[in-house]
Amino acid sequence: MTRGARxxxxxxxxxxxxxxxxxxxxxxxxxxxxxxxxATQAAVRREMTRAQARGLPVEPLEAKVREGQIxxxxxxxxxxxxxxxxxxxxxxxxxxxxxxxxxxxxAGADALAAGADARALRTLRTSGGPRDLAAPLGALAQLVAxxxxxxxxxxxxxxxxxxxxxxxxxxxxxxxxxxxVGAGVPAEESAVFRLRAIESAVNGGVSASSAFGQGTDPGxxxxxxxxxxxDAARPKRRP
Amino acid sequence: MDDETDETITRIAAALRQLPxxxxxxxxxxxxxxxxxxxxxxxxxxxxxxRWRLAGSMGVAAAAALxxxxxxxxVGAGRPATRIxxxxxxxxxAAATSAPHPAADAATRLTASDPAGVAPLPVQLVLRAPAAxxxxxxxxxxxxxxxxxxxxxxxxxxxxxxxxxxxxxxxVYAFIVDDSIWTRDPRMPKSHDADFGRPGSVLLxxxx
Numbered sequence: 001m002t003r004g005a006r007x008x009x010x011x012x013x014x015x016x017x018x019x020x021x022x023x024x025x026x027x028x029x030x031x032x033x034x035x036x037x038x039a040t041q042a043a044v045r046r047e048m049t050r051a052q053a054r055g056l057p058v059e060p061l062e063a064k065v066r067e068g069q070i071x072x073x074x075x076x077x078x079x080x081x082x083x084x085x086x087x088x089x090x091x092x093x094x095x096x097x098x099x100x101x102x103x104x105x106x107a108g109a110d111a112l113a114a115g116a117d118a119r120a121l122r123t124l125r126t127s128g129g130p131r132d133l134a135a136p137l138g139a140l141a142q143l144v145a146x147x148x149x150x151x152x153x154x155x156x157x158x159x160x161x162x163x164x165x166x167x168x169x170x171x172x173x174x175x176x177x178x179x180x181v182g183a184g185v186p187a188e189e190s191a192v193f194r195l196r197a198i199e200s201a202v203n204g205g206v207s208a209s210s211a212f213g214q215g216t217d218p219g220x221x222x223x224x225x226x227x228x229x230x231d232a233a234r235p236k237r238r239p
Numbered sequence: 240m241d242d243e244t245d246e247t248i249t250r251i252a253a254a255l256r257q258l259p260x261x262x263x264x265x266x267x268x269x270x271x272x273x274x275x276x277x278x279x280x281x282x283x284x285x286x287x288x289x290r291w292r293l294a295g296s297m298g299v300a301a302a303a304a305l306x307x308x309x310x311x312x313x314v315g316a317g318r319p320a321t322r323i324x325x326x327x328x329x330x331x332x333a334a335a336t337s338a339p340h341p342a343a344d345a346a347t348r349l350t351a352s353d354p355a356g357v358a359p360l361p362v363q364l365v366l367r368a369p370a371a372x373x374x375x376x377x378x379x380x381x382x383x384x385x386x387x388x389x390x391x392x393x394x395x396x397x398x399x400x401x402x403x404x405x406x407x408x409x410x411v412y413a414f415i416v417d418d419s420i421w422t423r424d425p426r427m428p429k430s431h432d433a434d435f436g437r438p439g440s441v442l443l444x445x446x447x
Contacts (some may be wrong), residue, residue: 060379060438061383062382063379064384064434066382066383067377067434067435068434070377070385070433071421077434103408110409110411113433114431115286132407134407135407137407137446138408142409142441145430145431146428167407168445171407171408171409172411172443172445175442175443178428178441178443189325199272
């Protein structure tokens with residue numbers, strides 16, 4: 001490589017570093033509220049009216065429209081996303097019961113979108129009783145999204161609920177598995193390892209979150225950082 | 240004797256130095272209240288700025304009307320025409336785009352007033368973007384409203400941050416840099432987006 005070419009490469013690397021930390025971290029998408037055409041607007045409005053008539057909350061559907069607009073999705077895609085979300089909210093309510101609150105329905109719909117099935121939601125409701133299920137459903141969605149088989153993920157969360165583990169610790173379980181998967185540990189292996197750690201912590205009368213080697217004190221601010229799971233507390237990465 | 244006294248004093252001092260235990264739920268409530276107060280203050284500042292802009296644009300509109308009147312008089316008198324300032328339209332457009340969005344209210348309903356009695360928790364979101372001029376956060380918690388939660392810049396570090404009150408559970412979000420760039424939180428897991436194909440980040444918020 002010539003001297004000039006080396007300078008050029010070095011300068012390009014230096015400039016790309018300066019160009020912006022935020023942009024270097026991911027693909028940059030152009031965003032902006034793209035207006036809906038009148039036909040799509042009418043179709044979306046009809047869908048919302050139908051959902052409202054069935055007793056479903058409309059706010060999540062409105063939010064889905066805005067999400068699509070910000071992401072500059074095609075109108076037809078926004079319409080189908082709204083219809084799909086209404087269907088998932090319907091299924092979530094059928095599985096979780098008519099008394100479920102909006103947050104639970106949205107969390108249930110997220111879990112369904114992640115790959116869980118209605119039976120999993122019903123099982124959680126049966127095991128969790130009348131308590132708020134938004135957090136356990138969030139953990140279920142995250143476990144399934146991380147790659148744990150839906151039936152296995154459901155079984156694990158039910159196990160935690162039965163043991164009386166606090167919802168925040170159920171969520172911390174999901175976070176720990178996600179963190180392990182990010183570090184290259186197979187999802188199922190991590191989930192089994194973490195569950196075992198919680199069980200021994202609970203049996204020993206210790207807070208389950210201490211099993212993760214991380215502070216999950218809700219009073220402490222989440223600095224947007226990944227949980228500081230130490231290597232000692234993490235299952236070994238598969239070679 | 241001196242040694243004993245010193246030891247006693249040291250013990251007393253150590254005991255006095257310890258802070259009393261604080262209930263995590265109370266701490267969370269205080270932080271939520273602080274975050275809400277900051278948001279209220281920010282909105283008040285935005286409202287004041289809008290009033291100023293409106294007053295400014297009305298002044299410009301009045302000037303434009305006067306100019307138009309003078310121009311028409313000039314044209315009528317056969318003198319060369321003067322240009323009408325274009326600022327009126329842009330000022331009004333700016334005021335229209337910064338109008339309060341109903342999504343913010345919907346988001347508040349979803350997070351603050353919870354029928355299940357589950358209190359939202361303060362969560363600080365941070366992004367390092369030294370070259371950015373404006374950063375906001377959008378997510379399921381604020382109805383994907385770009386005006387609902389803007390981040391404040393720390394000039395020293397170039398870090399942008401905002402504290403938002405989130406209901407315990409799983410949340411999907413992303414940052415919008417300079418009103419145009421969709422930016423995932425690099426510190427958090429990536430979400431899947433089967434609907435629109437633009438993944439954000441996942442945040443799991445625990446509860447006491």
